[in-house]
Amino acid sequence: VALWGGAGGALKSLSISGDWLRAIGSPSFYSGATIDQEAKPVAQSMHGKWDAGAHPFEDADTWMLIGANPVISMWGGIPHQNPWKRINDARKGGLKLIVIDPRETECAKRSDIHLQVKPGEDATLLAGIIRTIIEEGLYDADFVQANVQGFEELRETVADFTPDYVEERTNVPAALMREAARTFAAGQRGRVTSGTGLDMQPRGTLHEYLVLALNTITGRWLREGEEVPNPYVLLPGRTWRAQTEELEPLLPQDSALESRFRGLKHNDGQFPANVLADEILTPGPEQVRALFVMAGDPAVSIPNHDRVVEAFKNLELLVTIDWRMSATAKLSHYVVACKLSLERPDVTMLPEAVAETYGHGGYTVPYAHYTPALIEPDFDVIQEWELFWGLAHRMRTPMTFRGKPLDIDRKLTSDEMFDVMMEGSRIPFEEIKGTPGGRLYPDASIRVEAREPGKDARLNVGFGRMMEDLRDVRGEPLTGGAALEPGEEYSHRLITRRMRQVFNGMGQQIPELMEKYSYNPAFLSPFDLRALGLEAGDIVEIASKHGAIRGVVEADETVPSGVISMAHSWGDSVEREEETFQTWGSNTNKLVSFDEDFDPIYGMPRMTSLPVNIRKAEGVEAG
Numbered sequence: 001v002a003l004w005g006g007a008g009g010a011l012k013s014l015s016i017s018g019d020w021l022r023a024i025g026s027p028s029f030y031s032g033a034t035i036d037q038e039a040k041p042v043a044q045s046m047h048g049k050w051d052a053g054a055h056p057f058e059d060a061d062t063w064m065l066i067g068a069n070p071v072i073s074m075w076g077g078i079p080h081q082n083p084w085k086r087i088n089d090a091r092k093g094g095l096k097l098i099v100i101d102p103r104e105t106e107c108a109k110r111s112d113i114h115l116q117v118k119p120g121e122d123a124t125l126l127a128g129i130i131r132t133i134i135e136e137g138l139y140d141a142d143f144v145q146a147n148v149q150g151f152e153e154l155r156e157t158v159a160d161f162t163p164d165y166v167e168e169r170t171n172v173p174a175a176l177m178r179e180a181a182r183t184f185a186a187g188q189r190g191r192v193t194s195g196t197g198l199d200m201q202p203r204g205t206l207h208e209y210l211v212l213a214l215n216t217i218t219g220r221w222l223r224e225g226e227e228v229p230n231p232y233v234l235l236p237g238r239t240w241r242a243q244t245e246e247l248e249p250l251l252p253q254d255s256a257l258e259s260r261f262r263g264l265k266h267n268d269g270q271f272p273a274n275v276l277a278d279e280i281l282t283p284g285p286e287q288v289r290a291l292f293v294m295a296g297d298p299a300v301s302i303p304n305h306d307r308v309v310e311a312f313k314n315l316e317l318l319v320t321i322d323w324r325m326s327a328t329a330k331l332s333h334y335v336v337a338c339k340l341s342l343e344r345p346d347v348t349m350l351p352e353a354v355a356e357t358y359g360h361g362g363y364t365v366p367y368a369h370y371t372p373a374l375i376e377p378d379f380d381v382i383q384e385w386e387l388f389w390g391l392a393h394r395m396r397t398p399m400t401f402r403g404k405p406l407d408i409d410r411k412l413t414s415d416e417m418f419d420v421m422m423e424g425s426r427i428p429f430e431e432i433k434g435t436p437g438g439r440l441y442p443d444a445s446i447r448v449e450a451r452e453p454g455k456d457a458r459l460n461v462g463f464g465r466m467m468e469d470l471r472d473v474r475g476e477p478l479t480g481g482a483a484l485e486p487g488e489e490y491s492h493r494l495i496t497r498r499m500r501q502v503f504n505g506m507g508q509q510i511p512e513l514m515e516k517y518s519y520n521p522a523f524l525s526p527f528d529l530r531a532l533g534l535e536a537g538d539i540v541e542i543a544s545k546h547g548a549i550r551g552v553v554e555a556d557e558t559v560p561s562g563v564i565s566m567a568h569s570w571g572d573s574v575e576r577e578e579e580t581f582q583t584w585g586s587n588t589n590k591l592v593s594f595d596e597d598f599d600p601i602y603g604m605p606r607m608t609s610l611p612v613n614i615r616k617a618e619g620v621e622a623g
Contacts, residue, residue: 001021001024001026001028001288001289001290001291001292002026002028002029002030002276002279002288002290002291002292003017003018003020003021003026003028003029003030003291003292003293003294004030004031004276004291004292004293004294004296004298005017005018005029005030005031005032005294005295005296006031006032006293006294006295006296006297006298006301007032007036007295007296007503007504007505007506008295008296008322008506011350012344012346012350012383012384013346013347013348013349013350013418013421014346014383014385014414014417014418014421015294015384015385016385016388016389016399016401016406016417017292017294017384017385017388018269019388019399019400019401019406020388020389020391020392020397020399022399022400023392023397023398023399023400024395024397027257027266027271028271028279028288029269029270029271030270030271030272030273030276030298031270031273031296032273032296032298032301032504033268033270034270034272034273034274034602034603034604035200035273035274035301035302035303035604035605035607036196036199036200037195037196037199037204037358038199038204038268038602038604039198039199039204039205039207039208039599039602039604040194040199040208040357040358041250041268041357041358042205042208042250042267042268042601042602043205043206043207043208043209043211043212043466044208044212044247045247045248045249045250046209046247046249046250046251046460046463046465046466047209047212047213047216047459047460047461047463048244048245048246048247048457048458048459048460049244049245049247050216050221050222050243050244050245050459051240051241051242051243051244051245052221052222052223052226052228052240052241052242052243052448053221053222053228053229053240054191054215054220054221054222055189055190055191055220055221055222056229056230056364057077057078057079057086057090057190057364058079058229058364059189060090060095060187060189060190060191061094061095061096061187061188061189061190062095062096062097062098062183062184062186062187062189062190063077063078063090063095063096063097063098063190063191063192063193064097064098064099064100064180064184064190064191064192064193064214065077065078065097065098065099065100065101065107065111065192065193065194065195066099066100066101066122066126066192066193066194066195066197066198066207066211067100067101067122067194067195067196067197067198067199067207068101068107068193068194068195068196068197068198069101069105069106069107069195069197069497069498070083070107070195071083071084071087071106071107072105072106072498072499072500073195073196073498073503074503075195075196076193076194076195077191077193077194077195078107078193079363079364081363087107087110088110091110091112095190096112096113096183096184096187097110097111097112097113098111098112098113098114098115098180098183098184099111099113099114099115100114100115100117100122100125101114101115101116101117101197102116102117102118102119102493102495102560102563103116103495103497103558103559103560103563103565104116104557104558105558108558109558112183113176113179113180113183115170115172115176115177115180116171116172116560117170117171117172118169118170118171118172118493119493119495119563119608119609120201120484120493120608120609121169121170121171122198122201122203122207123203123206123207123210123470123473124161124165124166124169124170124473125166125170125172125177126207126210126211126214127157127158127161127166127210127470127473127474128158128161128162128163128165128166128170128177128181129177129180129181129184129214130154130158130161130181130210130213130214130217131158131159131161131162132163132177132178132181132182133181133184133185133214133217133218134154134155134158134217136181136182136185138181138182138185138186138218139185139217139218139219140217140218140219142219143216143219143221144216144217144219147216147243147244147458147459148216148217148458148459148460148461149458149459149460149461149462150460150461150462150463150467151217151461151462152462153461153462153464153467154213154217154461154462154467157462157467157470157471158470160474161474163175163177163178168478169478184214184218185218187218189220190220191215191220192211192214192215192220193211194207194208194211196496197495197496197608198211199604200496200604200607200608201604201606201607201608201609202597202598202599202604202605202606203469203473203599204599204604205466205469205599205601205602206466206469206470206473209463209466210466210470212459212461213461216459216461217461221242222240222242222448223242223448224242224448224449224450224451225447225448226447226448227444227446227447227448228240228446228447228448229364229365230352230355230362230363230364230365230366231366231426231443231446232352232356232366232426233348233352233366233367233368233425233426233427233432233441234347234348234349234352234368234422234425234426234427234429234432235349235352235353235356235425235426236424236425236426237424237425237426239449240446240447240448240449241448241449241450241451241452241455242448242449242450242451243451243452243455243457244455244457244458244459245457246457249463249465250267250268250601251267251465251601252264252265252267252600252601257271259271259272259275259279260275260278260279260282260284260286261274261275261278261279261282262274262275262594262595262598262603263600264600264602264603267601267602268602272602272603272604273298273302273303273594273603274303274594274598274602274603274604274605275594275603276288276298276302276308276311277302277304277307277308277310277311277594278307278311280311280312280314280315281307281310281311281314288315289315289316289317290315290316290317290318290319291312291315291317291318291319292319292321293318293319293320293321293322293328293332294321294384295321295322295338295384296328296505297322297326297327297328297505297569298312298328299312299326299327299328299331300326300327300328300505300569300570300571300572300587300589301504301505301568301569301589302589302594303589303592303593303594303605303607304546304589304592304593304594304595304605305547305571305587305589305590306547306590309331312328312331313331315333317333317334318331318332318333318334319332319333319334319335319336320332320334320335320336321335321336321338321384321387322335322336322337322338323337323338323339323340323381324509326505326572327571327572336382336387337379337380337381337382338381338382338383338384339373339377339381339382339383340377342373342374342375343373343374343375343376343377343381344373344383344414345370345371345372345373345414345415345418346370346371347368347369347370347371347418347422347429347432347433348363348367348368348369348370348438349421349422350362351363365440365442366440366441366442366443367438367439367440367441368427368432368438368439368441369432369437369438369439370418370429370432370433370435370438383414385417386411389406389408389411390411392406392408393408393409393411396408401417401420402420402421402423404420415433418433426441427441481562482562482611482612483611484611488611489613490611490612490613491562491612491613491614492524492528492562492563492564492611492612492613492614493562493563493564493609493610493611493612494542494544494563494564494565494566494588494591494608494609494610494611494612495563495564495565495566495608495609496565496566496567496568496588496607496608497523497565497566497567498567499517499520499567501513501514501516501517502567504568504569505569505570508570508572508584508585518583518584518585519552519570519581519582519583519584519585519586520551520566520567520568520570520585520586520588521551521552521553521554521566522540522542522551522552522553522554522564522565522566522586522614523553523554523555523556523559523564523565523566524553524554524555524556524559524564524565524614525555525556525557525559525560525561525563526555526557527561528561528562529553529555532614532615532616533616534553534616535553536553536554536555537552537553537554538552538553538616539551539552539553539582539616539617539620539621540552540553540614540615540616540617541614541615541616541617542564542586542591542612542613542614543591543612543613543614543615544591544592544610544611544612545611546590546591546592546593547590547591547592547593548590548591549581549586549587549588549590549591550581550586550617550620551566551581551586552581552582552586564612564614566586566588567585568588568589568607570584570585570586570587570588571584571585571586571587572584572585588607589607591610591612592605592606592607592610593605
């Protein structure tokens with residue numbers, strides 16, 4: 001029995017699905033994290049975590065965004081409450097904004113420096129920036145001496161990433177790269193943050209590790225005596241210290257549980273999405289025969305689409321919990337309708353958990369808000385957690401919730417479940433619940449305290465596995481155009497993008513949001529459209545070495561020549577996508593294989609910077 005946790009389910013504070021899976025003795029948890037931003041916690045596990053946290057955006061004088069476009073995605077380091085206004089106000093106050101992205105994104109248009117990197121060359125560019133900062137003595141020597149290990153290993157490894165070499169590989173002019181490095185290092189406050197564009201590549205872990213290393217050598221962490229900007233509200237209160245929390249590296253060889261495929265292992269509490277289809281289709285004692293899907297749409301979002309659909313059809317039991325008939329729901333034996341956001345109570349615990357895990361993405365101030373259910377549902381629907389409680393109740397399976405036994409005879413209310421979740425919170429749940437509209441809970445007395453005596457752990461910027469990976473990058477052959485290997489012939493590299501109206505697959509079913517596009521266009525530069533003899537609205541075939549899809553082209557001046565840009569998690573029909581792509585979109589995961597070119601730690605295949613060829617589709621009319 002396996003469980004898939006999708007983004008829709010993860011956006012709710014209350015969940016017991018993982019507790020139920022553990023209760024029945026199954027380790028087979030899968031989620032969208034391993035095809036999204038799992039690189040962040042994995043990289044942090046090798047680098048270490050600064051207990052006091054990082055510089056907030058509010059008082060930053062420099063900020064670097066890489067592979068992130070927060071004004072569209074509401075994610076990536078800029079606080080997601082009105083990021084447009086925050087960026088504009090900060091720049092009026094003197095903030096220098098640096099953006100690294102192949103496309104001239106909305107954020108890039110408002111940046112002081114835009115490094116338009118060739119897709120797939122982020123590691124090379126980051127190594128060049130780090131080299132410049134070290135060579136020119138622009139790093140925070142005092143912080144490095146007191147709190148960092150591996151600095152000399154990092155210095156030696158980036159030494160060969162000279163400005164000229166970086167320019168040749170990344171298409172970023174050497175002078176502009178040096179200007180960006182100097183501008184960032186000259187700032188006293190601020191940091192580098194990233195999004196999915198950096199992680200959805202085979203070297204996502206290395207990319208995120210270099211982001212952490214860049215923040216560390218420039219000292220972008222809170223120091224003793226500084227006020228903690230968000231000491232959390234719903235999580236337990238704690239002491240924040242100017243010291244390193246040494247973590248256990250999340251490396252495959254350290255995991256006791258191994259999948260049956262590609263040497264990938266159970267890591268960070270889950271198996272990689274990479275192996276799910278094979279674990280379903282391949283006979284053996286550990287074969288997955290039943291799958292519960294808690295929101296999300298893995299039939300669309302997991303790479304190697306056709307094999308995933310084949311696997312789902314092969315299951316003895318497929319249960320989807322969702323409010324819509326997604327592609328996965330259409331393949332399911334049972335679909336359980338769940339309540340919508342206004343039909344259930346919730347509390348703002350998730351932003352705190354996200355910030356604690358990723359270092360950004362939550363609130364930058366201590367805000368909390370409880371909302372009761374505002375409307376009664378018109379239908380017989382339940383919350384997701386109630387399904388798993390009901391299973392435990394009927395199966396007579398003892399289970400725990402937050403480490404405590406959960407009563408499987410009397411179903412608690414949601415508020416009673418929140419009470420259990422928030423035991424020991426800095427502000428009691430009852431106080432938060434009794435404050436309509438939410439509020440801030442500041443405490444200026446909560447400041448970063450000194451390092452504990454005997455605590456000598458250091459942030460590691462020269463972790464062996466990561467330095468080895470970076471040396472491998474330096475040893476890769478130089479290729480022109482879109483090819484990855486010498487001798488390959490591809491015209492473009494496909495990159496991901498966000499669309500304002502949707503979040504992954506959510507929002508595509510709401511007609512009011514789809515007035516402009518009900519599908520995901522294939523965006524090309526006007527120059528490439530002319531060169532290919534295409535016009536906006538034409539139908540094209542986009543082919544990788546693994547598969548082909550059809551798409552509707554649109555002109556986009558922000559996309560450089562040689563690049564095609566499409567949003568992922570589109571394509572609702574699993575049977576007749578060649579007929580429905582103009583209505584429901586094109587599934588770019590048909591172009592991706594999980595059998596090769598994947599991150600060896602958590603299995604992320606190459607989902608962006610993917611070499612493709614484009615040609616006008618024959619015998620298909622735009623509709």
